[in-house]
Amino acid sequence: MKKSFDKGFITPHPVFIIATYDENGIPDAMNAAWCGQIAGNKLAISLSAHRTTTNIKTNQAFTVSFATKETVEACDYVGIVSADKEPDKMAKSGFTVTKSDKVNAPVIDQLPVAIECKVIELQEEFGETRVVAEVVGMKADESVLTDNKVDLEKLHPIMFDTVALCYREIGANVGGAWTAGKKLM
Numbered sequence: 456m457k458k459s460f461d462k463g464f465i466t467p468h469p470v471f472i473i474a475t476y477d478e479n480g481i482p483d484a485m486n487a488a489w490c491g492q493i494a495g496n497k498l499a500i501s502l503s504a505h506r507t508t509t510n511i512k513t514n515q516a517f518t519v520s521f522a523t524k525e526t527v528e529a530c531d532y533v534g535i536v537s538a539d540k541e542p543d544k545m546a547k548s549g550f551t552v553t554k555s556d557k558v559n560a561p562v563i564d565q566l567p568v569a570i571e572c573k574v575i576e577l578q579e580e581f582g583e584t585r586v587v588a589e590v591v592g593m594k595a596d597e598s599v600l601t602d603n604k605v606d607l608e609k610l611h612p613i614m615f616d617t618v619a620l621c622y623r624e625i626g627a628n629v630g631g632a633w634t635a636g637k638k639l640m
């Protein structure tokens with residue numbers, strides 16, 4: 456028997472680290488859970504008023520990296536401290552950056568995979584800025600690739616458990632997509 460609730464939510468979320476430059480080329484990074492792919496090469500992120508939000512409006516570009524088990528402290532840190540209040544945020548996080556050659560945004564050196572995004576539209580709704588962006592490229596460390604593809608068993612991306620408020624590892628492969636169901640055909 457299912458219990459009925461008046462509220463619902465989606466969990467878990469992937470943990471995305473958004474990296475931007477400010478108007479002077481100073482890098483920043485923040486943790487974002489409310490981000491999702493909305494088409495083959497497009498994503499949408501819901502942002503409150505943050506330094507990152509201002510930076511995205513300024514440069515119309517950003518990168519999104521996948522948070523990893525090995526970098527969980529830094530990834531959480533950039534989600535709880537704002538560059539508006541802590542000028543040394545990036546140094547304190549331990550993250551260093553390299554400028555993307557495709558967009559005016561930093562790629563975080565310590566996170567193995569970054570997707571490079573250009574803003575298509577900024578929608579102001581529900582008191583938030585919804586950023587709709589096109590993915591124009593990706594950088595991936597050779598160390599997390601198998602047969603030239605990103606290998607999650609090497610990347611160790613983490614998930615955000617919005618109920619227990621913690622980060623979790625991804626588990627085992629339990630069935631092939633578009634193939635597991637064929638047994639029932």
Ligand SMILES: Cc1cc2nc3c(=O)[nH]c(=O)nc-3n(C[C@H](O)[C@H](O)[C@H](O)COP(=O)(O)O)c2cc1C
Nearest residue numbers: 485486487488489502503505506507534536537538
């Ligand atoms: C797990 C986690 C998820 C978050 N998800 C979002 C999000 O989806 N959207 C948002 O606006 N802020 C989100 N935040 C808050 C920002 O990361 C945080 O306010 C950050 O300090 C902003 O940094 P900045 O002002 O330097 O850009 C999240 C924080 C955490 C810890």
